[in-house]
Amino acid sequence: MDKSAMSDPQQPATVAILAYPEATASVVYGMYDLFMATGRDWGIVTSGEAGPSLLRPLVVAARAGPLLATNEVRIEAQASLQECSSADFVCVPDLNIPPGESLEGRFAEEVEWLRRCYAAGATLASACSGTLLLAEAGLLDGQEATVHWAYCDELRRRYPKVMVRAQRALVVSGEGQRLVMAGGGTSWLDLALFLIARSVGVDAAMQVARINLIDWHAIGQQPFARLARTRQVEDAIIAGCQTWIAEHYCEHSPVAAMVRLSGLAERSFKRRFQLATGMSPLDYVHRVRLEEAKQMLESGDDPIEAIANAVGYEDAGFFSRLFRRSVNLTPAQYRRRFGSMRRALNAGV
Structure with missing residues (x-):
């Protein structure tokens, strides 16, 4: 050329x-x-x-x-x-x-x-x-x-x-x-x-x-984006905590609960969790909760406040701010955009 x-x-x-x-x-x-x-x-x-x-x-x-x-x-x-x-x-x-x-x-x-x-x-x-x-x-x-x-x-x-x-x-x-x-x-x-x-x-x-x-x-x-991390088999303790939080993300003080489950000192647990997953335990909890919130926004008509409570947030305002910072859309905007998409796709099958 x-x-x-x-x-x-x-x-x-x-x-x-x-x-x-x-x-x-x-x-x-x-x-x-x-x-x-x-x-x-x-x-x-x-x-x-x-x-x-x-x-x-x-x-x-x-x-x-x-x-x-x-x-x-x-x-x-x-x-x-x-x-x-x-x-x-x-x-x-x-x-x-x-x-x-x-x-x-x-x-x-x-x-x-x-x-x-x-x-x-x-x-x-x-x-x-x-x-x-x-x-x-x-x-x-x-x-x-x-x-x-x-x-x-x-x-x-x-x-x-x-x-x-x-x-x-x-x-x-x-x-x-x-x-x-x-x-x-x-x-x-x-x-x-x-x-x-x-x-x-x-x-x-x-x-x-x-x-x-x-x-x-x-x-x-x-x-x-979805939670694109699999269980960390290299660290069985942290993998067990990930499995636990997937079912108990809505509980109060989930990080403290994972610390108890791990049997580790809090500082050691947080260090090992960060090493295994690339994020802090609290950030991981937020990620899991927001992914579940996305599913609820896409598939149902529950009020935003109800969804916030269902995934573990008592303050709906805090939930909305966290959601917007992570997703670049408010929960209501996300529902309008992706709820209609899901309904249209479901109607075609």
């Missing part, structure tokens, strides 16, 4: 979409379709005549040709990493691996290619868990970042120099604002619109959004 194309105003900007077996084909080809549609499809729907495509998407992989991606869907890489020596934008799709699985040496070619692209001036954009590859390349050290909520703790643990912003669905950082990350599973749509707006213009991005009925994820990803 001729690097001079990057500076030629008559040439559409090149968007390289990285593919690998751990990617999801819907994300790879979904981005490809939106980029191809930019400038072209608005004319089709408004005047019946296609306009010029204003972006040039290209699916690239370690080797050109077919590869079998997640769910055994075949992706056709149009060029190898070696053949794609430059691009204006590089998109890194989701990485469909368990949060705790090691990446060491697994994506060596892709990581080195990402470093080269960034050094050459490309904007790098990741969707969902793809942020892990940017971190593995060392590009996020000292930078703000976001990732799918299920991988936030793993991103912090593996790459302590990264400033993780878990509540934000989209983060832009790095030199020249050339690192763009979308956190949630479908926030690759936000990512694509952002790149279209940056490369072609806001009007073009709005046209793509209108044609495809894309709704911006302005509320962030925290409302979708």
